[in-house]
Amino acid sequence: PQRKSERIPPEARAEIDRWIAKYPPEQKRSAVMAALRIVQDANGGWLTTELMDAVADYLDMPPIAVYEVATFYSMYELEPVGRHKLCVCTNISCMLRGSDEIVARLKERLGIGLGETTPDGRITLKEVECLGACAAAPVMQVGRRYEEHLTPEKVDRILDELE
Ligand code: FES
Incomplete structure (x- = not known):
């Protein structure tokens, strides 16, 4: 066998x-x-x-x-994910610097909640623990890349650039 x-x-x-x-x-x-x-x-x-x-x-x-x-570890997925994985940090440093607003913009733009994938299978949105980049809070990981000092406008730009 x-x-x-x-x-x-x-x-x-x-x-x-x-x-x-x-x-x-x-x-x-x-x-x-x-x-x-x-x-x-x-x-x-x-x-x-x-x-x-x-x-x-x-x-x-x-x-x-x-x-x-x-x-x-949150980096492993036990269910299918979208082509792009957005992992937004909501731990203390990011929270103090506005991660709520970032999460709200992501949800609004994508029409999905945390832990969900867009119906077209394009994007999965996840909430994660500290990414170790607190100095650049608020932070999210997009694939392997870190997006730092996020603002709602920056979120818009990042989403517009994803295929
Ligand atoms: Fe967000 Fe550390 S708390 S990167």
Whole structure:
């Protein structure tokens, strides 16, 4: 029978191998966060149970340990997401600098709430914990990029530029 880890596409496996190589062999599970990110990217931005099982198999970990990582960190998605993922921070520094107004503009422009995806599958809006960029509050992450010192007008520009 096919090993579960064979569900991971070969290019993704090669990339995971580069992460595994950074750790001593007995610590290959240290690559779990990178492996989940790589597999998620290769699967259109979200993780299925089958893919998490495949990562567990590949890193010789119990599946439950992989699920725990995937559910703990907000960067992993366990349901399909839109082509663009907007993660808006609402923690204290961002809140004090107007994240409420930013969230309100995003909801109004997109016609969806936090944790939702536009019906055309284009954009997912998420609320996240501190992104570690408090000095530039309010902040949101757009794909891999950080958008800082947000204002409602800046939100409009960012949305207008997304395909
Ligand atoms: Fe928003 Fe830290 S509180 S980036």
